[in-house]
Amino acid sequence: MPLAQNPLSVEVDVPREDVALVTVEGYLDVDTATEFQHHLANQLHHGRRHFLLDLSAVPFMDSSGMNIILRVYQETRRTDGSVHVIHPTSAVRRILDLTGVSITVPVSESVEEALERVDRQPEVPPEDQEA
Numbered sequence: 001m002p003l004a005q006n007p008l009s010v011e012v013d014v015p016r017e018d019v020a021l022v023t024v025e026g027y028l029d030v031d032t033a034t035e036f037q038h039h040l041a042n043q044l045h046h047g048r049r050h051f052l053l054d055l056s057a058v059p060f061m062d063s064s065g066m067n068i069i070l071r072v073y074q075e076t077r078r079t080d081g082s083v084h085v086i087h088p089t090s091a092v093r094r095i096l097d098l099t100g101v102s103i104t105v106p107v108s109e110s111v112e113e114a115l116e117r118v119d120r121q122p123e124v125p126p127e128d129q130e131a
Helices: 033-045 063-078 090-099 111-120
Strands: 009-016 019-025 050-057 082-086
Touching (some): 063 082, 063 090
């Protein structure tokens, strides 16, 4: 059986208990998106509320990758969490900008910048959260 044309590598680090740093390398497309989704779902299952998605080694992303990013964004909003894209390649940044995803999901240039944004995020009292 031949190897996948565009294998995806996903590495997850936990810099803090509620934060998952997900480093992605390779093409994020219809052939590889399911693997990416499994990693994110596993971190949600383990109680991570904030996701830092390092896309600096992703040369190409199609709508499958964007949909997964938007889904995890919706999931984290339920727990007062957040999603941050870190240092996307120019091709990926262009897609995020053209589709408006970068308006919803903040783009940071570094892990440190994304963590600062997480720390500045206001806590919403439970009575103010929507069901």
